[in-house]
Amino acid sequence: MERHFERINGYTGPMPQRATAYSAGYDIAAAETVVIQPGKIALIPTGIKVKLGRYEYFELVSRSSLPRKRHLVMPNSIGIIDSDYYPHEIMGQFLNIGDQPVVINAGDRIMQGIFRAYMVADNDDAQGYRTGGFGSTDKENESND
């Protein structure tokens, strides 16, 4: 079966869900309670992995209410979940732009994800699979800082 969500072992929280029949995005919840200090970035686990078809990716985007209501932004603007990232856990990246610590509670719907298709160039010869995320494909002499 292509294109579906699975729980990471031990996660009992909510699965991604669309709020209405016409919503494009699946709301995704935090799997753990995390406190983000002002000006700091945190990676938030979701308890979820996503299985994708060939030439598909899953796009993570913010919820429109997050900056004003929670003082949180996604510093990478959008997160791209590649199909060969499976079976790793989808992580959300958040920056606290306020001047007080922000608490993200387990179960809070912190972002949304949209299934998307991509194309490749005719003369593309990319090979192999990724081993993880967040800089896993960097070359040895490429800084990840």
Ligand SMILES: O=c1ccn([C@H]2C[C@H](O)[C@@H](COP(=O)(O)OP(=O)(O)OP(=O)(O)O)O2)c(=O)[nH]1
């Ligand atoms: O917000 C995000 C962004 C990415 N990822 C995971 C899925 C994605 O497939 C992988 C790599 O993401 P990307 O290619 O954007 O990051 P990179 O910094 O280029 O790392 P890599 O060298 O691992 O590709 O990290 C997340 O869980 N959340």
